[in-house]
Amino acid sequence: MSNEPMFEPVLMKGNEAIAEAALRAGCRAYFGYPITPQNELIAYMAKFMPEHGGVFVQAESETAAVNMVYGASSAGARAMTSSSSPGISLKQEGISYAAGADIPLVVVNVMRAGPGLGGIAPAQSDYFQSTRGGGHGDYRCIVLAPKSVQECADLTMLAFDLADRYRMPALLLADGLLGQMMEGVVLPEAIAPAALPARDWCVGNAAGRDYRHITSIHLVPETLQAKNQARFARYRIIEENETRYEIAAGADAHAKPDIVLVAYGTSARICMSALQIARENGLNAALFRPITLWPFPKRALVDYACGAPILTVEMSEGQLVDDVKLAVLDGVYRGQALSPVHLLAHSGGVIPSETEVFAKMKEIAG
16 A cells, blocks of 8 residues: 555455554554464565565564564664464563553554464453553553454554553454454555654664663662552553543433443444344433543443443453443442443354344343
């Protein structure tokens, strides 16, 4: 693809849209290792990165790949890696090192079924791994969850911007269905090199700078504690300013919903179809879709639900539902009405159907 803005939709796979958006975001260093179902992303980078004057390396392992990203970002490049669930598990130590050294990098996870090698079908079983840090130590990652090929592109651009703004890892959490499906996408305009944020903190002595040492090791406990506390102060700023979500209202947008669905990614697409069935059957349902899984939009969810029952729909045995329950509990402490929380869960690559979601909605709403 060229660097020219695309104002007409082009047909692309989600994996390809992520790769193209990364190139347009100024990514000039990609390191990865093949794994289904995100191999099209690696293939796209291998083909087009040289045209942009960047570096593509198929590393010898996932562990090597993430540490190469760490090094490239430390030296000043916008850098990215991608994988699927078990490959992301192998990258967790490197992601923890990047968080501890305040290094911005982008990690894409096109999820498959687990645990272990599991299967190659789409799943959402990496929610805990992504939103709770995933590796050792006290840290967070910004986690963005697209629901379409268009959002695969848009949120990839955003991931690079947020990673740089807050100097931390940003994760794009898709799944095998989003990675493989083809949809029309309007590609974002490429960022000019001069418009990229300055990295005056990176290593080296380019442009007359002094040498710098970037590390995550601090052997004096009080020093490490101070570093962690400063990092979590930054996380609180992110929670205040970077929380994103979408609400699809029911048949009567001004009335309190009979039930609120909560889902992200592929599950949210299915819930949109279930909403249409609900409208046809006189049930005033709504969908609350978190776009940032961390920070999770807990207050917005509870304020919108306003005591209505909540049905969490996810392609795991129940992970997103824990954040929903914590949000409801937080709302109760703030004086909000208590929303009963229900779960419709599938795992192993099984995808819920819209009729199944509607049947559960109808049962809960009475």
